[in-house]
Amino acid sequence: MGHSAADYERVLLAVSNGASCVTHVYNAMTGFHHRSPGLAGAALRIPELYGEIICDGLHCRPEAVRMFFEAKGKHFGIMVTDSLSVKGCSRGTEGRLGGQKVVMGEDGLAYLKGGQVIAGSTLRMNQGLRFLVEEPLVPMEYALNACTVNPARLLGIEKKKGRIAAGCDADLVLIGDDYEVKQAWCRGRAQLG
Numbered sequence: 001m002g003h004s005a006a007d008y009e010r011v012l013l014a015v016s017n018g019a020s021c022v023t024h025v026y027n028a029m030t031g032f033h034h035r036s037p038g039l040a041g042a043a044l045r046i047p048e049l050y051g052e053i054i055c056d057g058l059h060c061r062p063e064a065v066r067m068f069f070e071a072k073g074k075h076f077g078i079m080v081t082d083s084l085s086v087k088g089c090s091r092g093t094e095g096r097l098g099g100q101k102v103v104m105g106e107d108g109l110a111y112l113k114g115g116q117v118i119a120g121s122t123l124r125m126n127q128g129l130r131f132l133v134e135e136p137l138v139p140m141e142y143a144l145n146a147c148t149v150n151p152a153r154l155l156g157i158e159k160k161k162g163r164i165a166a167g168c169d170a171d172l173v174l175i176g177d178d179y180e181v182k183q184a185w186c187r188g189r190a191q192l193g
Contacts, residue, residue: 002052003028004039011042021050021154024082025068026060044071050154052078055128055137055146056121058109062135069138069146077138078154079128079146084110087122130179 001014002023007030011019022043030038043051044067053060053068059082060068069077081087085095086104093104094113097120101113110119125147132143152162160169170188175181183193 001039005030006039008037008039008042011039011046015042015046015049019049021052021078023052023080024059025051025053026064027054044068047073047076050076050078050150052080054082054121054123055079055131056081056108056123057131057135058107059118059121062137065132065135066137069132069142074139074142074145075150075153077142077146078150079125079132079143081123081125081128082121083123084120086110087124089122126173126175126179126181129175 001011001019001021006014022039025043026040029040030036032038032040032044037045043049051068051072053065055065084097084102086093086102087110089095089104091104091106095102095104095110097110097112100119102110102119103113104122105111108122110122111117112119129143129147132138132146133140137143138146149158149162152158152160155161159167161171164170164172170185172183172185173181174183174193181192184191
């Protein structure tokens with residue numbers, strides 16, 4: 001669920017009918033209110049409901065990210081990049097989001113062309129991990145789970161992906177102390193480094 005004005009009761013109904021995740025928690029949804037907690041409130045309140053959050057420090061304030069992970073614990077929080085086609089490009093570069101033009105802004109966000117409406121993030125996964133750990137917002141275990149095993153569990157592929165164990169696919173990324181990617185492997189085959 002996401003990009004929705006659903007009230008709390010409608011979210012409970014969706015969960016009872018199989019909904020299992022809220023995407024972009026806090027963004028593109030009705031804000032939390034003490035009399036109407038809405039989708040954001042449900043994402044924080046329902047323990048078994050996965051939540052995905054953009055951890056770039058721009059989409060959500062650090063305090064809101066910390067509150068999210070305190071609510072979701074180490075097993076149900078997922079860090080997402082929400083990256084658009086202009087990720088990694090210089091400022092002013094244009095791209096597309098569906099049928100709309102987007103431009104890379106001075107602050108690292110992607111905006112709908114001609115305005116100040118945020119179209120999305122240009123975050124890389126390693127940057128999000130750095131934000132979570134260095135801010136510091138969450139323990140390292142929470143941050144690593146949010147980038148690896150939690151999304152795999154949500155997708156039902158945790159027996160092959162998201163962890164280092166016998167029988168898994170050996171998809172690995174080695175990052176340095178600076179959080180920059182040094183080496184990467186997909187199914188045990190070197191892809192970088």
